[in-house]
Amino acid sequence: MTDKSIKALESETNNNMKALASNTSNAIKTLELNTNDSVDTLEKKQNLMSTSFGVKTQKLEGILNSSMTGLQQQITNSNKxxxxxxxxxxxxxxxxxxxxxxxxxxxxxxxxxxxxxxxxxxxxxxxxxxxxxxxxxxxxxxxxxxxxxxxxxxxxxxxxxxxxxxxxxxxxxxxxxxxxxxxxxxxxxxxxxxxxxxxxxxxxxxxxxx
Known part of the structure; x- marks a missing residue:
């Protein structure tokens, strides 16, 4: 193999290594972006679920309190x-x-x-x-x-x-x-x-x- 062929092979190898490094870097960045988006989406869903659960809990507490108040009033009235x-x-x-x-x-x-x-x-x-x-x-x-x-x-x-x-x-x-x-x-x-x-x-x- 001549010196010219060796240099051409080295150049091609370097180019392939650079391309691989670039592709790997891009893939990592894409993965990081997707991961961040997934984490943000998950956090938003968790926040929405927490908010919804809190609202439903408050409504349930309100219904229970109202029912208890009504029941107590009925008991009071029945005893009058x-x-x-x-x-x-x-x-x-x-x-x-x-x-x-x-x-x-x-x-x-x-x-x-x-x-x-x-x-x-x-x-x-x-x-x-x-x-x-x-x-x-x-x-x-x-x-x-x-x-x-x-x-x-x-x-x-x-x-x-x-x-x-x-x-x-x-x-x-x-x-x-x-x-x-x-x-x-x-x-x-x-x-x-x-x-x-x-x-x-x-x-x-x-x-x-x-």
Whole structure:
């Protein structure tokens, strides 16, 4: 092999080594860039997951706190006493025409009822607390075909007939259970025109039982 051939081989070898070194360097840089991008992407995903998890955790805590507050309020409400008994205050008898509200304006006993003045004024009980209530009324009358009903928000729930021959006083009692929501109204109303006897012979009772 001549000197010229040896030099050509050396030159080619050097060029190949330089090309290999350059390619290796470029490959390393590309790998580093890809690795950095992957790390950045992974960190972003981790941050997003952490943020999302934190938000979901806060929402869950909010829901749990709200549920616990609501449950505690329900327990508190269920333990509160609400009851009232009131009677017709006017002495003797008084006449009411059909579909009139009976006013029981003589409050005998009450627990947990605040709007007594309105009840005494218009005869309508307004629920200040939701729950299951027992509603009852007993009325004495001597009118023929005397009949009264228990109304819930203007809807007749039950009606009670008082048997009478028109010459003697008789008493009848109506009782029902009503699931009341806050601000619901309950009252006793006449079905037919009738006389109502007072002296604590005609009364209304409502009791929250749950």
């Amino acid at each position: 006493r609400v009851s009232m008994t009131a009677c017709v205050n006017s002495h003797g008898t008084h006449q009411l025409s059909s579909y009139k509200v009976v006013k029981f304006d003589n409050i005998k006993v009450q627990y947990g009822v605040n709007n007594l003045n309105r009840f005494k004024s218009d005869g309508k009980f307004i629920a200040e607390m939701e729950g299951m209530y027992i509603v009852s009324a007993w009325i004495m009358s001597s009118s023929v075909n005397a009949e009264f009903g228990i109304y819930h928000n203007g809807i007749l729930i039950s009606n009670t007939y008082i048997s009478s021959d028109g010459g003697h006083y008789n008493t009848a009692t109506g009782v029902t259970a009503i699931d009341l929501q806050t601000n619901d109204t309950v009252w006793i109303g006449t079905i037919h025109s009738m006389q109502i006897y007072s002296f604590d012979r005609s009364c209304f009772t409502i009791v929250k039982v749950k």
